[in-house]
Every structure is written in structure tokens, then in C-alpha cells.
Amino acid sequence: xxxxxxxxxxxxxxxxxxxxxxxxxxxxxxxxxxxxxxxxxxxxxxxxxxxxxxxxxxxxxxxxxxxxxxxxxxxxxxxxxxxxxxxxxxxxxxxxxxxxxxxxxxxxxxxxxxxxxxxxxxxxxxxxxxxxxxxxxxxxxxxxxxxxxxxxxxxxxxxxxxxxxxxxxxxxxxxxxxxxxxxxxxxxxxxxxxxxxxxxxxxxxxxxxxxxxxxxxxxxxxxxxxxxxxxxxxxxxxxxxxxx
Amino acid sequence: xxxxxxxxxxxxxxxxxxxxxxxxxxxxxxxxxxxxxxxxxxxxxxxxxxxxxxxxxxxxxxxxxxxxxxxxxxxxxxxxxxxxxxxxxxxxxxxxxxxxxxxxxxxxxxxxxxxxxxxxxxxxxxxxxxxxxxxxxxxxxxxxxxxxxxxxxxxxxxxxxxxxxxxxxxxxxxxxxxxxxxxxxxxxxxxxxxxxxxxxxxxxxxxxxxxxxxxxxxxxxxxxxxxxxxxxxxxxxxxxxxxxxxxxxxxxxxxxxxxxxxxxxxxxxxxxxxxxxxxxxxxxxxxxxxxxxxxxxxxxxxxxxxxxxxxxxxxxxxxxxxxxxxxxxxxxxxxxxxxxxxxxxxxxxxxxxxxxxxxxxxxxxxxxxxxxxxxxxxxxxxxxxxxxxxxxxxxxxxxxxxxxxxxxxxxxxxxxxxxxxxxxxxxxxxxxxxxxxxxxxxxxxxxxxxxxxxxxxxxxxxxxxxxx
Numbered sequence: 083x084x085x086x087x088x089x090x091x092x093x094x095x096x097x098x099x100x101x102x103x104x105x106x107x108x109x110x111x112x113x114x115x116x117x118x119x120x121x122x123x124x125x126x127x128x129x130x131x132x133x134x135x136x137x138x139x140x141x142x143x144x145x146x147x148x149x150x151x152x153x154x155x156x157x158x159x160x161x162x163x164x165x166x167x168x169x170x171x172x173x174x175x176x177x178x179x180x181x182x183x184x185x186x187x188x189x190x191x192x193x194x195x196x197x198x199x200x201x202x203x204x205x206x207x208x209x210x211x212x213x214x215x216x217x218x219x220x221x222x223x224x225x226x227x228x229x230x231x232x233x234x235x236x237x238x239x240x241x242x243x244x245x246x247x248x249x250x251x252x253x254x255x256x257x258x259x260x261x262x263x264x265x266x267x268x269x270x271x272x273x274x275x276x277x278x279x280x281x282x283x284x285x286x287x288x289x290x291x292x293x294x295x296x297x298x299x300x301x302x303x304x305x306x307x308x309x310x311x312x313x314x315x316x317x318x319x320x321x322x323x324x325x326x
Numbered sequence: 327x328x329x330x331x332x333x334x335x336x337x338x339x340x341x342x343x344x345x346x347x348x349x350x351x352x353x354x355x356x357x358x359x360x361x362x363x364x365x366x367x368x369x370x371x372x373x374x375x376x377x378x379x380x381x382x383x384x385x386x387x388x389x390x391x392x393x394x395x396x397x398x399x400x401x402x403x404x405x406x407x408x409x410x411x412x413x414x415x416x417x418x419x420x421x422x423x424x425x426x427x428x429x430x431x432x433x434x435x436x437x438x439x440x441x442x443x444x445x446x447x448x449x450x451x452x453x454x455x456x457x458x459x460x461x462x463x464x465x466x467x468x469x470x471x472x473x474x475x476x477x478x479x480x481x482x483x484x485x486x487x488x489x490x491x492x493x494x495x496x497x498x499x500x501x502x503x504x505x506x507x508x509x510x511x512x513x514x515x516x517x518x519x520x521x522x523x524x525x526x527x528x529x530x531x532x533x534x535x536x537x538x539x540x541x542x543x544x545x546x547x548x549x550x551x552x553x554x555x556x557x558x559x560x561x562x563x564x565x566x567x568x569x570x571x572x573x574x575x576x577x578x579x580x581x582x583x584x585x586x587x588x589x590x591x592x593x594x595x596x597x598x599x600x601x602x603x604x605x606x607x608x609x610x611x612x613x614x615x616x617x618x619x620x621x622x623x624x625x626x627x628x629x630x631x632x633x634x635x636x637x638x639x640x641x642x643x644x645x646x647x648x649x650x651x652x653x654x655x656x657x658x659x660x661x662x663x664x665x666x667x668x669x670x671x672x673x674x675x676x677x678x679x680x681x682x683x684x685x686x687x688x689x690x691x692x693x694x695x696x697x698x699x700x701x702x703x704x705x706x707x708x709x710x711x712x713x714x715x716x717x718x719x720x721x722x723x724x725x726x727x728x729x730x731x732x733x734x735x736x737x738x739x740x741x742x743x744x745x746x747x748x749x750x751x752x753x754x755x756x757x758x759x760x761x762x763x764x765x766x767x768x769x770x771x772x773x774x775x776x777x778x779x780x781x782x783x784x785x786x787x788x789x790x791x792x793x794x
Contacts, residue, residue, distance in 0.1 A: 089784050091734075095744045096751075096777070098784035117788060120737035128731055130688060131723070132710035136731035143735060171704075223690035252647045256687025261769035263685055265339050268773025269651050270687075299774035302760050311777075 085113040085195075086151035088144070090161045091123040092291040100291060103319035104157040104192055110319075111200035118147035124156075126164040130257055134172060141169050142178070145185050153199065154189040157315045158290050159221015162191040167224045191221050192315055193230040193289060202234070207320040210240035211284035213312075216274065216297065217250045218290035231289060231314050238318070246277040253288075255296040271300035278309060285310040287317050327442045327473050331658030331670055331679035338652040338685075347483055347653050354482045358644040361588020362695070368590060369580065379581050380699040382574045383635035386566075390626065393535040393568045394617065400538025404600025406613035413620050414444035417562060420616055421446060421527075425455055428558045428612065430524040436542065436549040437461035438529030439477055439638065440562050440618050442660045443673070446527070458519040460548040462512055469496045475654030477661060478586050478640040483653055516548070526552035526610065528598075530563035531638070532578065533615070536571045539599040540615060543583065543592045553598050559610035561598065565617050566634040572597070578637060581697035585639035621673040629708045633668050635698040642692035642702060648685055657682060664692035664702040671709055677718055683709035744783050752781035 085108050089101040101117075108115045125140030144165070148154045156162045166189045173182040196202040215235065221227035235243050254260065254270025261267075274297060278286045286309055288294055298311035316322050330337070341347055369375055386393055398408040411417040424430070433455055435441065447457045447468070459468040463481035467474055469492050474480030481489075490503045493511055502508060528549060530540040540561035542549045553559045569575055583589045602609030625631050643649040643663025654662030658679070659670045667682040688703040696702065713719055714727075733740045755761050755778030764771045 091744075094784040095748055096779040098780060098782060098787050101784040101788070119785070119789075122734045122737055122740045125734070128727060128734075130707060130710070131727055132707070132712070132714035132719070133727055133731065134711060136727070136734070139731070139735055219687070219689040219691075223694055250691075252687050252689035252691065254647070254687060256689070259684070259687045261767050263335070263338070263648075264769025264772050265342055266648055266651060266685070267687075267769070269342050270647050271774060273647075273651075295777050296774065298777045299760070299770070302758065302775045302777075303773065307758070 083113050083153070083200075084151050085115050085153045085155055086148040087115055087117045088121060088124070088148070088154055088156040088161065088165075089117065090156055090158045090291070092295075093157060096295065097291055097313070099321050099323075100157050100313045100315050103313065103315035103321035104155070106206065106319040106321065107192065107196060107202070107315060108155060108200075110204075110206055111196055111202045113153075113200065116151065121147050124161045124164045126161065126168075127257060129164065129168060129172070138172055141165075141172060141182065145178075145181060148185065152188065153195065154185065155192055155195045156189070157192045157313065159191045159218050159225055159227050160290050160292060162189055162194075163220040163224035165189040191225050191227050191289065193234055194225060194227050197230040197233050203237075205234055205237045205318045207238050207318045208240075209238060209285070209317055209320070209322065212242045212244050212282065213285045213287050213317070214244050214246045214278055214281040214283040215249060216246070216253060216278070216286060216288040216293060218288050218293045219252050221289050222250060227289065231287075234314070234318055235287075241317075244281040244283055246281045246283075248277055253293045253296050255292045257292065260296060267296070268300065271296050272304075275300050275304065275306070279306065283309065285312050285317070287312050287314050289314045327445060327660050329659050329674055329678060331674070331682060334656055334658060334679075334681035334685060337658065338656040341652045341656055346485060346488070350483050350485055351650055351653055354476070354479065355644065355650050358479075358588065358640075362585055362641060362644070365584035365588040365590055369584070375577070375581060376697060376699060378577050379697055380635065382569060382577060383637070383698045384632075386569050387626065387631060387634050390565065390568065393570055394565060396535040397533050397538055397568050400536065401600070401613070401615055402538075404538050404613070406538065406600050406615065409614060409616045411616050411618045411620070417444040417616055417618055417620075418446065418449045421450070421560065422453060424558065424560060424614060425450070425453070425525065428524060430455060430558065432456045432458070432519070432523045433525045433527055434458050434460050434519050434523035434552050434556060435464070436526070436528045436544065436552040437464050437480070438527065438562055439474075439660055440529055440564055440620075441527065442474065443620055444562070444618070446562070458516070458523070460516050460520065460552055461544075462509065462546055462548075465512055465516065466492060469493075473655065474660070475662065476640060476643065477638055483655065520548075520551040520555050523552075523556040525558040525560060526554075526556040527560050527562060528553050530561045530567055530615075531582065532575050533563065533568040534572055534575060534597070535568055537597075537599055539572075539597045541575060542596045542598065543579070543594070544596070545587075545589075545593045547594060550594060550596055553596065554608050554610065557610060558612045558614070559598065559601075560614045560616060562616045562618060564622055565619055566622050566636075582637050582639050585641040585695065585697045625672060630668065630672065630705055632700050633665070633672070633705055635700055636665055636669075637698060639697060641695040641697065645691040645695045647689060647691065648687070664706070665700070668702060668705045668709065676709065676712060676716065680713065680718055683713065741783070741785055745786060748779045748781055748783050751778050754778070
């Protein structure tokens with residue numbers, strides 16, 4: 083099973099550890115993992131800013147890079163949804179429609195892949211303590227990722243999952259929204275952080291780095307140093323800040 | 327209604343710091359979100375009902391000309407008259423002609439968002455005709471001289487203390503904050519107006535083509551009084567509200583009231599057909615319908631057509647985390663929230679409401695609850711495409727987009743640039759690994775830290791790992 087890891091631009095730049103965690107989990111699931119070297123971005127920033135042309139160019143580039151993979155897996159519901167849901171729309175009624183639909187059909191968000199396709203039984207993570215899980219919007223609503231991360235979390239014997247209120251409410255990240263409408267975005271993050279803190283969790287976990295940056299940035303600005311902010315891949319792989 | 331969508335950012339910021347408004351918005355969310363979820367548990371097969379509702383609305387739009395003409399024929403057959411209005415000015419001209427024809431001095435109105443679109447109240451008042459809003463929320467807003475901030479609960483931004491103060495000022499009665507007392511007081515004030523109004527103006531939730539009926543869904547009973555007591559009833563609504571049959575309405579109603587207020591049915595569902603007949607005890611002597619286009623027909627056959635399926639339940643705004651935090655007035659026109667962010671730029675002009683399509687995280691909560699499956703984030707995204715095509719985005723934004731697109735398509739340059747960025751961002755972080763202030767990203771760092779990268783990109787670390 084040849085799996086192409088799409089690292090995502092945020093992970094590449096800001097938190098490489100998540101990429102290595104994803105790699106470790108995919109290998110634990112028995113995948114033969116390749117990481118195409120020329121990969122950059124799925125095109126979502128352009129697509130959501132109204133620039134379809136740039137999005138299409140990046141879709142073509144990504145299609146070439148992952149052509150020979152049985153699956154494409156990304157540690158992000160948002161990027162996976164861009165490819166799985168939006169690429170076919172972008173290329174509807176063009177000569178590339180079929181190729182893009184085939185790429186879309188073999189693209190998965192990491193936890194979805196590990197549960198639905200790979201049937202991963204044991205996870206290497208060693209975290210002990212209480213966590214709470216934030217459902218990132220794109221993964222949740224566009225890909226139906228809700229049970230998959232929880233199924234995997236349940237395999238960690240020393241983790242107690244305490245659900246927060248409104249786990250499915252947006253944290254306020256929204257890509258460029260967080261900069262363009264900073265005060266609305268920060269208020270949404272503030273509301274999210276209040277729900278996180280109310281659970282008394284040692285760590286908040288989510289499947290998208292964008293949300294995590296937003297949540298961590300807000301927690302730290304509020305002076306809260308205690309709650310750790312982890313990507314689901316880091317939690318499951320045991321690649322957390324003090325383990326590396 | 328006065329357009330102020332251009333002040334979106336300013337009003338939003340002000341509203342974020344308005345404690346009373348925040349409390350009111352919190353109450354709205356608590357009440358409507360929970361009530362909707364509870365009410366929908368009655369429905370055995372929600373996806374199927376939703377698909378049926380979507381299909382009914384879409385079918386009506388696909389054959390809009392046919393059903394509107396059928397509707398007109400049925401209205402005429404029941405003794406009424408249909409007027410076609412291209413825009414707000416035509417609505418107002420038709421209304422004034424009717425007012426003159428029937429010697430109208432006083433108008434009683436039930437709730438109608440289309441009438442807000444057209445600025446009917448101001449126009450009638452300017453022509454010496456007294457207008458009384460009779461929906462409790464709209465009545466309060468008329469006293470306060472404020473626009474609605476929600477399409478179902480127009481006065482949601484006020485609390486009972488605000489309303490008590492307003493009533494004292496206008497009614498000169500002892501102050502009370504008891505809700506039942508406030509309602510009684512409003513009822514006593516309104517009753518004489520119902521009896522003395524010459525014309526009643528209503529909106530319509532649906533127009534039924536097979537019967538020529540205007541259908542309204544209300545809770546207060548004022549809609550019945552407005553449409554039956556005055557000599558003349560005028561229903562004003564958008565052309566997209568037509569559906570083929572009463573059977574269709576029964577499907578849509580099951581979703582409309584549950585989605586809007588969490589009720590399995592509203593207190594009143596009024597099917598208004600024609601004028602008073604010889605055997606009727608009451609009813610208007612004259613029945614008129616004004617069908618308003620005002621920009622709607624431009625959406626037909628475009629990527630945005632699905633927006634016309636909207637049945638105005640307000641669920642999208644009730645569930646929108648942006649609306650929940652900034653309230654309806656920030657959107658600056660009649661329709662707030664996600665549906666307003668699609669409609670407003672289309673009805674008033676894309677350049678007049680530049681923020682609205684952009685002020686969304688695309689979280690998708692709106693599309694998830696929409697009873698007629700309108701893909702609201704996709705429609706907002708399409709408006710962003712149009713904004714970019716028409717040069718309506720700021721120069722700096724367009725410039726950054728071009729720079730990003732170039733680098734993302736050139737992997738070697740991209741690797742170099744991200745390596746540099748990772749180091750620079752690391753260098754400006756504090757000892758906890760947080761960046762407190764970032765030039766050009768003040769929107770982020772005003773309210774949050776930015777977690778700094780570790781200093782090396784995945785690409786570089788992976789290359790090192792695989793080569794060793």
C-alpha cells in the first residue's frame with residue numbers, strides 16, 4: 083500500500099513534528115510512505131480568496147506529485163477536504179474532471195485513513211492525562227471526521243477524553259479570516275478557549291494545525307501556560323514536544 | 327432601509343464590546359439553537375424531508391415564470407390584483423397609487439422584510455400616511471427608530487429593560503419589566519390602530535400558485551388582524567416565494583417553523599385568498615399582491631441561483647459563530663448572517679458590501695442547518711471570485727495572493743522562502759516560543775500570540791533524515 087504523505091504548508095513551515103508523527107503512524111499502519119519533495123500547498127488559500135486560477139494550477143501540480151500513490155493522506159481535514167471535495171468542483175466539465183475525481187477518491191484525512199482504510203489497531207502514543215478534542219470544521223462537515231479520532235484516542239490507555247461544550251463550533255481561524263477580521267476571530271477563539279479550560283483538560287487536541295495555532299495563541303495571550311495544545315498525530319504517535 | 331454594510335468592520339468591533347448586546351445574542355443562541363434541535367427530533371427521516379423541501383423550492387425556481395403567471399391568474403380569479411414591481415421605487419409607486427385609489431390615511435403592517443428592503447414606511451410617512459408596525463418586535467423598533475437585527479426575531483438585540491424604558495418614553499405609563507405586562511401594554515396601544523387602519527400591509531412566507539393565496543406564518547395574531555380588518559389588504563413579497571401547491575407548502579412548513587423557532591407549528595398559519603366574499607363575516611374588500619423583483623431575477627440561472635430557495639427561517643444566522651458574536655446590525659442591511667452575506671451584495675451591489683462575503687470562516691454550520699440545502703459557503707466563495715475579478719479587493723491583498731501563488735508553484739523558491747521564514751519567525755519569538763507582534767498580521771497578534779515555528783522546515787528535516 084503506497085501512501086503519499088501530503089505534509090501541508092502549515093506543518094512544513096510551523097510544526098514539522100506533526101509531519102513526522104503522521105509518518106510514524108502511517109508506517110505503524112503498514113503503509114509504504116512516500117513524501118513527494120516538490121509538494122507545497124493544496125491551493126486552498128487561493129481558492130478561498132477567489133483565485134480559482136492559482137488553485138487549479140496547484141491542483142495540477144499536486145496531481146502530478148501524487149500520481150503513483152494508492153492513497154494521499156494529509157494530517158489536516160481542511161487540506162484533505164480541499165482535494166477530496168473541492169478539486170472535483172474546480173475541474174467539473176473540464177478534460178481533467180476524471181483524473182481529479184480519482185485523486186479525490188483516494189485522498190484521506192489522517193485519522194480517517196488510519197481507521198477506515200488501514201484499520202490501525204494499536205497506536206504508539208504514551209500520553210497520560212485528561213484531554214479534550216476540538217472538531218475542526220472542514221474535517222467534520224466536509225469529510226465526516228468525528229468518530230475516527232475518538233476511536234484512536236480510545237486506544238491510548240492513560241488518556242481520559244473529556245468532551246467540551248460546543249466542540250463542533252468553529253474556533254475562529256478560517257485562514258486569512260483570522261488576519262482580515264482579527265477581532266471577530268479572536269473573540270471566537272476566546273469562546274473556544276473558555277470551553278477548553280472549563281473541561282480542566284491537560285491538553286486540547288485537534289486535527290488541523292490552523293485551529294491549533296489559533297487556540298494556542300489565544301491561550302498563551304490570556305496567560306494560560308498550563309493547557310497543552312497538540313495535533314492528533316502528535317498525541318497518537320507520541321511525538322509530543324518533550325519526547326523530541 | 328439605509329445601507330451601512332461598508333461600515334461592517336467598525337460596527338462589528340463596536341458590537342463585540344457591547345455587553346448588553348452580547349448577553350442578548352447569547353440568549354438568542356441558547357433559545358433558538360436548542361429549540362431547533364429538539365423540534366427536529368419529531369421528524370422521522372430528516373434528510374428525506376430536507377431533500378423534498380429542496381426539490382420543491384428548486385422546481386419552483388426552474389419554472390418560476392410558469393408558477394408566477396399561474397399565481398396571477400388565480401389571484402385575478404378570486405377577485406384580487408397582482409402588481410409587478412421591478413425595484414423598490416416601483417413598489418413605492420404602486421403602493422402610493424393604491425393608497426390614493428382607496429383614500430388611505432393609515433396603514434397597519436405585519437412583519438415584512440421585503441418592505442424593509444423597499445423603505446416603505448419612510449415613503450408612506452413622507453406622503454402623509456401614518457404607518458403602524460404591529461408585530462411586537464417591529465413595533466418596538468419603530469418606536470426606537472432602529473432597523474431589525476434578525477429576520478425572525480427583529481428586536482433580539484434589545485433586552486426587556488431597554489424596552490421598558492422605550493415604552494415609558496412613548497406610552498407615558500408606569501414602568502414595568504414584566505414581559506406579560508409589556509405585551510399587554512403594546513396590545514392596548516395597537517388595538518385602536520387595527521380598527522382604524524384603512525390598509526393592511528403584510529408580507530408572505532409563501533405564494534401558492536394553484537390557489538392564488540398569500541400564506542403567512544405568525545405567532546402573535548397581528549397578522550390576522552392586519553389582513554382582515556382594514557378595507558384593503560396588500561401583500562408585498564419577493565417573486566421567489568411562489569410554490570406550486572398547498573401540498574408543497576405543508577412540506578415546507580414542517581421545516582420552516584422547526585428551523586426558525588423550534589416550533590412544530592406557529593400559533594397562526596394564515597392562507598389568504600382573494601377579498602371578502604358575500605358569505606364571509608370579515609375580510610378586506612380589496613386584495614392586492616405586489617410581486618417584487620429588486621435584483622432577484624438576476625440570480626436565476628447563475629451559480630448563485632440556490633440562494634433563491636431560501637425560506638427565511640434564520641437558522642443560518644442562529645448557528646453562525648460570526649453572527650453570534652457581532653449581531654445583525656453589523657451586516658448593515660435588511661438581511662444579516664450567512665444568507666444576508668449572499669443576498670445583500672447581490673441586491674445592493676457587490677462593491678457596496680465588500681466585507682460580507684469575506685467575513686466568514688467557511689465553517690459550514692450554516693449549510694449544515696439550512697432546511698433547503700443552500701450551499702452558503704460555496705455561494706460566498708463565488709462572490710469572492712467575482713470580487714477579485716472585478717478588482718474589488720485591496721491592492722495589498724491582491725499583491726500577496728500573487729506572490730503566494732508564484733512561490734507555491736515554484737518548489738525550489740518555495741523551499742528557500744519557507745526556510746527563511748521559519749528562521750525569521752523563530753528569531754522574533756519570546757522565550758516561550760510565542761510571537762507577540764507581527765508586522766502585516768496585526769489582525770492576528772492584536773488578540774492572540776502567534777506560536778513560532780521550531781526554526782527548520784519539515785522539508786529540510788526530512789531531507790536530512792533520509793540522507794543519513
